[in-house]
Amino acid sequence: MTAQPAPVAETGYPWPIETARLDNGLRVVVSEDHTAPVVGVNLWYDVGSRHEPAGQTGFAHLFEHLMFEGSAHVAKTEHMRYVQGAGGNLNATTNPDRTNYFETLPAEHLELALWLEADRMGGLVPALTQETLDNQREVVKNERRQRYDNVPYGDAWLRLLPLLYPPGHPYHHATIGSMEDLNAASLETFQAFHAQYYAPNNAVLTVAGDVTAAEVFALAEKYFGAIEAVPVTAAPHGHLSGPATAPVQETVVGNVPAPRVYLSHRTHPFGTAGYDAMTVLATVLGSGRGSRLYQRLADGARIAQPDYIGSYGVDLAHAPAPLIVTATAKDGVDIGTLTAGVAEVLDSMATEPVTAAELDRAKALLTTSWWRQVSTVAGRADTLSRYATQFGDPGAAAYRLPQWLAVTADDIADAARTLNPESRVTLTYLPEGDDK
Amino acid sequence: MTLVATRPDPGDARPYTFPGIQRLSVAGGEVVAAHMPGQLLATATLLLDAGAAYETIGREGTAAVLAKSLEEGTATRDSAAYALALEGLGAELSTSVDWEAFRTGVSVPVGLLPRAVALLAEATRTPRLDPADVERVRDDEATALRMDWAQPGPQADAALRVSLFEPGERYGRPLHGDPESMAAVTVEDVTAFHEAYLKRPGVLLVAGDLEKLDLRELGEAAFAGTSGAPLPVEGPLDVPLSPARRLILVDRPGSVQSTLRLGHRAPERAHPGYVPITLAATVLGGAFTSRLNHLIREVRGYTYGIRADFAMSRRFGRFGVSSSVQTAVTAPALTDTVGEITRTQQDGVTEEELAVARTWRAGSLSVDMQTPGSIAGALATLVIHGLPDDYYATLRRQLLETTVEQVSAAAAEHLHPEALTLVVEGDAAAIRDELVAAKLGELL
The missing domain is CATH 3.30.830.10 (Metalloenzyme, LuxS/M16 peptidase-like)
Incomplete structure (x- = not known):
């Protein structure tokens, strides 16, 4: 057999894509692939550190941590236990643009993932306590120490952003936030943060893998359908009038x-x-x-x-x-x-x-x-x-x-x-x- | 608003299958391949019996210098031409060295794999190894290791490792050496290592859509010009334990965190107790919901994360815990950690905890093995530890069937909290007195 030439890519996504939108505005995307008995579930919330006002740096990311600490029908620590107990792995990340939550599980546990994601989208606030906030604030401060402060060159990204973007610009501050702002974070602020951004009409739910689109759309309706839309506040604008003019x-x-x-x-x-x-x-x-x-x-x-x-x-x-x-x-x-x-x-x-x-x-x-x-x-x-x-x-x-x-x-x-x-x-x- | 209040039951479990394995003897070597129909990428890894265990004491890092030197030009082209040829296929040469194997690998769109394997073999079998290049690579590697050792972790790892082995044992030295041993590597060390270990055929691992690949062609390219028989496999080492707990303090002045490394020796990978041992470690410190992560991160807020595991290679294993905690809580974090290890050793695990560990480890076999790269890694485990082709299906069944009694017995037998070495890398001036007062072990 002779070597074949490099494939000419006509598409970077040769799998099927089907989409639907629930009445509450949640966009649902499904991409079927039955080659392995696994399913990837992913939610993007259109909220990142670019949405944070002065004095609240690091809040979007700290909030991401709170999303793993229980919700209306999921006790503290059960979220992780259910997903890992199903054989899955999970994580979440926050960057200036957005916050994403994702898990990969054996396909028969798809419904569990959707139930967990819906419960924390629609039912986080009743479960959020001062104790949880205080604990996760310490975890995040340790994350900052471990990833940025205690590592040679570890703070380069934290230093580059304010040099690249002027004060007041949404990208001026780093996602990890400042210790001062994190210390000042109040429970009420986070309750309001959830109400403002963690809404079905501010999110996209994608499921890829060993599923059918019809099954996912029906389950999305079952678990997310009752969550109410909220008016979405526009993000601070990131307009810049051209490149920087001085080194x-x-x-x-x-x-x-x-x-x-x-x-x-x-x-x-x-x-x-x-x-x-x-x-x-x-x-x-x-x-x-x-x-x-x-x-x-x-x-x-x-x-x-x-x-x-x-x-x-x-x-x-x-x-x-x-x-x-x-x-x-x-x-x-x-x-x-x-x-x-x-x-x-x-x-x-x-x-x-x-x-x-x-x-x-x-x-x-x-x-x-x-x-x-x-x-x-x-x-x-x-x-x-x-x-x-x-x-x-x-x-x-x-x-x-x-x-x-x-x-x-x-x-x-x-x-x-x-x-x-x-x-x-x-x-x-x-x-x-x-x-x- | 009405959220669904009850947790849904799982659907019908899909049958577990590991990709079909094909084996082929060709040109003096063996090809072990896994069929992944429809995959756009394919991976090939040359697995050579040329691990760091063969390095000379005091010259640890020889294999790492050799790995980096492979791309400094070959018998037929210089380094720039080689880089352009390989990267022109979209490939990069991945190399790795562990205790038992030296690996070189490529991942590319499946149609390009034959050309990529030919280039992989060219670098692995016929590197130029010009003395000036090798010396430069050696110096760069020593500098890179110094950079790495400026971060928290490597010094603590090394302090733990040396305490677990006898003086003069290769396994007591860092896997990739330290900045001094790396700087001491000579051109002769590198060329001799290549001559002795990289010219034997070894095993070519292939993962991808085998309907688009000719394994014989790949094997002939990988094994061309090689000779020599496989080296004898040495048996596992004993598991010596310290008679008392020891505390080692590595000073890192001004550090805002203390890096913790705890450990003791353990059995080898092929030990019959592998499954219950692994499950015990998962309950203690493997899962996010583990005892250690729950207490030290979620309850105490001392850390961003903590984990415990058994790292098991062909001849030995070690139990280890690693974390970074804020400086002010170093002593209480250590006390809590030793306490959880002791509790697990004495009281075993609960059915509720084990249920999570079992299904997580079993499910991970599907979740973690979706790509050609991860399947090639799984094939390497089979080859290195002499495991059968149906190993992963068997492993999955064992993970799901192991009982609380078996896992608790494994914890009792293989955890040794009284024999731990506790290494703390942190601001000694700030933590020494408190560590001594905590009486966790004799400060060495």
């Missing part, structure tokens, strides 16, 4: 093992042609050993550590999303040399045309990563929830991969010309003693 720099001196630099720009919102070009650009620039950054700085000039070099976009949809380029110095390389080297490679994206080989490599990597993302029922359900929530159509998921594959070298050059040093954020970490 910004911040230097952190601390307990880090080597100098590191992050260069970052606001680009375009996720889902736009401009951001698709930026995604391919980031892959050409900084993904894999064949990328420009690796070839020129890790392999060529050998000024950067090979394991800590790369570039990526952060897929945010409600304002121009960040592109982040990072490198860490090899022993004996100073931060000036490193930063100049990274900037030179970044700038080369505008001045040196991307070759066919570079472009093909990037598209092949993106193709594999796309198929990996949709290789599980959980990945598929999350993807469909995203496109239904952010673009009004789960079927739009099918276009992302073809749109990446349609990006040309000229598109990348155009995108790269917007990444000029005048709009650049530079965040630098230096080990203590290197700050002279």
Whole structure:
């Protein structure tokens, strides 16, 4: 048998998609696939840290924790026990844009998942106590310590956001929030938070896997149908009048093992042609050993550590999303040399045309990563929830991969010309003693 | 508003099946493949008997340097050309080293797998290993390990590990070495390791839509130019236990959390008690609803998470607990943790807890094994531990049928709270006195 050529992707989503909307506004998406006896259940609530007003940073994420602590008919800790007891796994995440809740279970337990999700959508507030809030506040503060404060470079994302987005912008503050705001969180605030955002007309429910659409629609009606819609408050707007007009720099001196630099720009919102070009650009620039950054700085000039070099976009949809380029110095390389080297490679994206080989490599990597993302029922359900929530159509998921594959070298050059040093954020970490 | 008040019963259970396994001897090696019809991606993993256990003491990290050096050019192309060829297929070479195996693997759209396996074999069998490249990779790896060791965790892991083995035992040293041993690796260590262990055929694991793949073609590419017989498999080690609890404090000045690592030795993976032992650990610290997570996270609010498990490899195992707790509660968190281990060892588990552990572990076999990558990993477990092709169906049945008495007996026999080593990596000045006063063990 001879090798076959790389498949030309006409669609990034070759599974069926069926949709329905309950009278209360809940959008239900089903994608059948009977190859494995499992089912992925996923809910996107259109609420994230971008909705948080000043003084309430971290509330959307803390709220996510409270959603696992019991509801009208589910006692504290039973949520986890029921799902794991059914053989499933579960989690939730919060980012600036949204909060998602998801579980994968053996297919015969679909109804359990829908019952649990409906109970905490429609019945969280009666079960929410001060004791639960106090306990989860401590858990979240420990999460902040473990993931951001106690790790070298762990707070880079927390520092980049306020440098990229002006005060008052929904992306200005990080999702984890500040210790001060978390300490000030009151029970009434969270009850109001639930009433405002955890409504069927502010959510998308997706089920992927060994189910039928008719079965899911009937069960969705049974469990979610009685939950009442509420008027949805518009999110704070994320409009920005063009790119930043002045470079910004911040230097952190601390307990880090080597100098590191992050260069970052606001680009375009996720889902736009401009951001698709930026995604391919980031892959050409900084993904894999064949990328420009690796070839020129890790392999060529050998000024950067090979394991800590790369570039990526952060897929945010409600304002121009960040592109982040990072490198860490090899022993004996100073931060000036490193930063100049990274900037030179970044700038080369505008001045040196991307070759066919570079472009093909990037598209092949993106193709594999796309198929990996949709290789599980959980990945598929999350993807469909995203496109239904952010673009009004789960079927739009099918276009992302073809749109990446349609990006040309000229598109990348155009995108790269917007990444000029005048709009650049530079965040630098230096080990203590290197700050002279 | 009327929510449904009662928890629904499950529907009819779908039958459990593990993908059909095909085995093929070809070109001196063996192909073990799992059929996943309709899968768009396929995975191939070359599983070689070349684990870190074969490394020389003081040169731990040799296999890791070799793994990274494989992509620094081959007999036929330089590193840039190799990267472009492989990444041009959408593949990246994944490498991993554990105690018993050295793995190289690729995942690509199924039609590209033959070309990706040819490139995988090219790097694995005929790497250039230019001395200047190997030395540079060694230096980069040492730097990367120093970066890693600047994070909380690796130093505590190493302190626990060294306390569980005799001086001079390879297993008492970190799996991937420490920054010093990595820096001491020589070009000769690396080339000798390659010569001794990576030129034997080994086993090619394939997971994907086998109707679109020719296993013979893949095997011939993977085993071309290889020779040598499989190495003898050494038997399991005994399970030595410390006569008393010990406390080791690793100073991390200014740390806002204390990293906890508790452990003692345990049996090997193929031990007949594997299923009840695993279920006991699940009740104690495996599930989110476990005893430890419930008490330390949900009741006390000391931590973001805590877990306990038995890590079991071919020749030995270890029971371990890991967590990070805020500095001020280090001593009470340790006291509570040792208390839950002791309670589990003495009083066993309840039917209610075990019911969750059983169905969770059994269900996970379906939930966690959807992708070619995860199925290839499952095939590796079969090969490394000599398990039969129907192993996963049998395991599922055993998980569901094991009784409270069996699991409580396993907890009583295999948990040893009095023999624990307790490692605390944190701000010693802030916690030392309180730890000593808590009398949890002799401070070493």
